[in-house]
Amino acid sequence: MIRPMATNPIPQFPASPDSFLWGVSTSAHQIEGATDGREPSVWDAFTAEPGRVKDGSTAAVACDHYHRYREDVALLAGLGVDAYRFSVSWPRVNSPGGLDFYDRLVDELCAAGVRPVPTLFHWDLPVQLDWLDRDTAARFAEYVSVVAARLGDRVTKWITLNEPAEHTLLGHALGAHAPGKQLLFDALPVAHHQLLAHGLAVRALRAAGATDIGIANSHGPTWPASQDPADLEAAGFYDLLLNRLFAEPLLLGRYPEGLGELMPGDVAADLKVIAEPIDWYGINYYAPTKVGSPQGAEIEFGGLTLPAELPFSVREIEDRPMTDFGWPVVPEGLTELLTTFHERYGDRLPPVVITENGCSYEGLDDQDRIAYLDGHLRALHRAMDAGVDVRGYFVWSLLDNFEWAEGYARRFGLVHVDYETLTRTPKASYAWFRDVLRAQR
Numbered sequence: 001m002i003r004p005m006a007t008n009p010i011p012q013f014p015a016s017p018d019s020f021l022w023g024v025s026t027s028a029h030q031i032e033g034a035t036d037g038r039e040p041s042v043w044d045a046f047t048a049e050p051g052r053v054k055d056g057s058t059a060a061v062a063c064d065h066y067h068r069y070r071e072d073v074a075l076l077a078g079l080g081v082d083a084y085r086f087s088v089s090w091p092r093v094n095s096p097g098g099l100d101f102y103d104r105l106v107d108e109l110c111a112a113g114v115r116p117v118p119t120l121f122h123w124d125l126p127v128q129l130d131w132l133d134r135d136t137a138a139r140f141a142e143y144v145s146v147v148a149a150r151l152g153d154r155v156t157k158w159i160t161l162n163e164p165a166e167h168t169l170l171g172h173a174l175g176a177h178a179p180g181k182q183l184l185f186d187a188l189p190v191a192h193h194q195l196l197a198h199g200l201a202v203r204a205l206r207a208a209g210a211t212d213i214g215i216a217n218s219h220g221p222t223w224p225a226s227q228d229p230a231d232l233e234a235a236g237f238y239d240l241l242l243n244r245l246f247a248e249p250l251l252l253g254r255y256p257e258g259l260g261e262l263m264p265g266d267v268a269a270d271l272k273v274i275a276e277p278i279d280w281y282g283i284n285y286y287a288p289t290k291v292g293s294p295q296g297a298e299i300e301f302g303g304l305t306l307p308a309e310l311p312f313s314v315r316e317i318e319d320r321p322m323t324d325f326g327w328p329v330v331p332e333g334l335t336e337l338l339t340t341f342h343e344r345y346g347d348r349l350p351p352v353v354i355t356e357n358g359c360s361y362e363g364l365d366d367q368d369r370i371a372y373l374d375g376h377l378r379a380l381h382r383a384m385d386a387g388v389d390v391r392g393y394f395v396w397s398l399l400d401n402f403e404w405a406e407g408y409a410r411r412f413g414l415v416h417v418d419y420e421t422l423t424r425t426p427k428a429s430y431a432w433f434r435d436v437l438r439a440q441r
Contacts, residue, residue, distance in 0.1 A: 010374065010436050011381040013393075021115070021392035022437055023083035024076070024414065025356050027122040027162065028092070029059050030401035034066035038092035041124040042171075043404075046178030054303075055407035062402045063417050066101060071424060073108045075398065075415055079430060080437040083115040085355060085394050087122035087162065090143055094126055099150050106154050118151070119159040119216060120144050120201060123167050123178070123404075130179070131172065131190040134265060141200035148208035156212050159355065160201040163218040163284060164194040165246045176304050176405055184309070185262075192263040192270070195249050199273035206276075215250065216282035216355040219243050221336045225292030225315050234312035235291040242289070247341070249274045251281070251348045280391060281349060283341075284356035285376075288333040290315040302326060303406070323372070325360040325410050331375035338383035338390070351391045354380060358396035360403075360410040369414075369429040377436070395433065399424070 014020035029043050035058075047058040065072055076084050086105070092098035102118070109116045121140065129136045144160075170177035172187035181187065198215055205213050222243070224235035244256045253275035254260065260267050295313045299306045303326075306314060320328040334357070341349055359372045373395065384390050400413035408419055414430040417423070 009439060010377050013381065013384075013440055015441060017082040017115070019391065021082050021353065021394075022440070023081045023085055023115075023117065023392065023394040024079070024398040025085040025394045025396050026065070026398050026401065027087040027119070027124075028089035029062075029087075029122065029124040030397075030403070031063040031065040031399055032089065032092075033059065033061040033064040035060045037066070038089060038095040038098055040127045041089070041091045042127055042178040043124050045127050046180050049180070052180065053405055053407045055409055057402065057407040059402040061419075061422075063399050064422050065399070068422065068424075069101075069105050070108055072398065073105075073112050073114065075424060075426070075430075076109070076114050077112040078426075079398075079414070079434050081114060083117050083157070083392070083394070084109055084398070085117040085119060085159065087119040087124075088147055089124055090121065090140075091124060091126045093143060093147060099147070102147070102151060106151055110154055115157065116151075116155050117157045117159065118147070118155060119162050120147060121160065121197070122162040123171070125179075131167075131193050134189075134193055134196070137193050137197035137200055140197040141204045144201040144204045145208065148205055148210065152208050152210065156210070158205055158210055158213050159282060160198045160205075160213065160215050161194055162216045162355075164191060164198075165218050165242055167194065169242070170304075174304060174306070184307070188259075188262050189264045191245060192265075192267075195246070195274045196270050198250070199270075199276045202276040202278060203273070212279050214278050214280040214282045214350075214353060214355075216284055217246050217250075218284040218286075218356075219247070219337055219341070220285060221288040221333050221340065223288050223290045223317070225290055228293070230293035231291070234293045238289065238291040238312045238314075247345070250278065251275075251345050278350060280351045280353050282353045282355035283337070284396075285334050285337060285354060286357070286359075287327050287330050288317065288336070290317045321368075323359045323368075324362055325406075327359070329359070329372055329375070331372075331379040334376055334379040335383045335386070338380075338388045339386050342383075342386070342388045351389045353392035353394070354390065355392075355394050356396040357393065358412050360412050362411055364416055364425060364427045366427045366429045369427070370432045373429065373433065 106116045168191045172181045172190045175182035222239035225231045301314045317328040361368045397412045400411040400417040403410040416425040
């Protein structure tokens with residue numbers, strides 16, 4: 001194993017797993033493989049279409065975690081994390097014997113002293129369902145009840161949805177992710193139905209006895225390109241769509257002004273379900289977004305084509321180091337985001353858990369990843385010093401994996417995966433994070 005680069009000690013976080021949880025995250029479609037043992041998902045259909053995935057790959061094998069989960073749990077135990085955030089595949093649960101796999105995985109985690117933290121939806125919708133259809137929210141609640149009945153004797157901490165904002169924007173508005181729809185603002189019902197599914201899932205989990213429930217929403221600061229009124233207005237609108245739209249129905253029980261009337265159905269009644277109390281609020285953070293007024297033409301940004309008719313344009317954040325994915329490295333953005341949420345929502349914001357934070361870099365001696373994680377942990381600590389109640393931090397990700405429309409071109413793992421042999425090799429960042437956790441204790 002490559003040794004980590006020496007750094008100054010990370011500031012001390014709360015020492016008890018009951019007050020601060022250290023973990024790593026993955027998702028089913030990105031690592032499990034064994035697609036022949038489950039129903040197809042929208043991602044299986046999407047990747048089967050030529051040109052949808054940049055390297056033409058699929059997740060049919062991925063990391064073969066389905067067959068190698070014991071090896072991966074041993075890596076978790078060696079890392080010394082308190083918890084492992086994984087996702088349950090709805091299409092697998094719909095298949096005969098599908099829940100048996102998660103039974104085995106949860107048992108293995110418990111035996112290793114690693115707390116299982118399942119996410120119940122991480123984008124792999126059964127192919128016959130559609131988030132434009134309100135009934136999908138009810139079907140989700142039924143599925144959640146089945147999973148909770150099977151695993152709830154050993155699982156205590158639950159996550160309903162992962163990143164409904166990205167699933168709405170990339171999958172239904174821009175068509176860059178599954179199911180590949182390009183609806184622009186006609187995709188807003190997808191946001192509403194996912195939020196409704198979250199609320200119904202909370203009720204289903206409570207009925208099963210769960211007392212520790214959250215969601216994993218992606219958020220980041222929105223930086224205006226300038227102080228010009230047009231840029232400020234565009235940035236405000238972007239913040240409304242990517243941050244407030246997915247936070248305020250949950251935390252305040254209402255949509256931001258002007259959005260509620262765009263949603264389908266009896267919105268007032270639905271909001272009572274959406275705002276079911278949660279025990280903590282999960283945030284996935286990667287970087288801020290710099291936003292300006294529309295430029296009247298298509299823009300290529302971050303591998304996406306943004307259409308000219310959007311009422312904003314996304315700009316490059318300059319003078320910052322970049323990950324291999326081309327994302328800017330801005331640790332202080334995490335401090336800004338958390339303190340902004342703390343000020344904006346006050347006592348309506350429950351304790352926060354950072355459910356994802358990570359970066360894509362090549363190589364086993366991944367000193368850039370170490371520097372990234374080091375900087376973000378220090379930024380997180382500054383937010384806590386400023387009064388934000390943070391109860392956990394999960395690195396994305398344990399393993400290199402299938403990175404959605406990028407295929408296997410991006411490596412986010414603390415552990416390298418050779419996709420030919422499926423050999424796992426811990427990187428320098430794995431050893432560094434292991435040593436951080438030991439020092440914290």
